[in-house]
Amino acid sequence: MPDIRSSKAFQALATQTEAELLTRGLDVVPVAVTNVLAHNVTVMAQRLGIQPRSALRYIEPSAVADQIADASALGTNGADTVHGVRPVRGDQRTAFMPRWVCSRPLMALAQVIKFASSNDDSRTVQHATDLVFEIGLAIGADSASDSAGLPVGLLDEAADLIEQVAGHVEADGWSVCPCGEDHGQGATDARVVDVMRGDAELFRKIRAKADTQD
16 A cells, blocks of 8 residues: 555554554554554455545544554553554653663563563563663763663663563463473572562662652
8 A cells, every 4th residue: 555655644644643642651663553554544445445545534543543552552462462562751861870780680681581582472572672772872872981871761661571571470370491391490480570579679769869860
């Protein structure tokens, strides 16, 4: 549908849909919005027996935003494969921490990636990997400084991801090695839960420093 996607009417609907998603606290990559919107236009055109260009008038941006929000909501079947959906970072402040302390958040997120990848949650893997990359950029931003500035939103997202994975380990049987054979990984998994929650608390303490730095 290249002619429709490039039309002003379609692009206006995409912009309105992205704005609707922001009101729901979701920042979605434009290509994902475009793909879902194009799918809706195609379905509507086929249902009514009209041309896709004519079907545009029957598409409600709020309804498309609802579809994306529902599909990406935690607990929804298939939500663990939804990529390109991030919470909106409303807090633009930065929390500073000693550069050497940054190793702990990196280790915690590596643990998240390890568990999520072993249990087929590609969405969490991608999100945590993005956060690792952001932390790396913050560490390398000013090598002459003894501290690194991390976005408060990054710390919020990291703490939430760690808590989510800890919950999966505790309640859903996630394991660092879900091979089906018992070789002592259960004891390791049980100890990891407390460590993860301690890491999430560290992220929140670092985040709290932003309140005292204003």
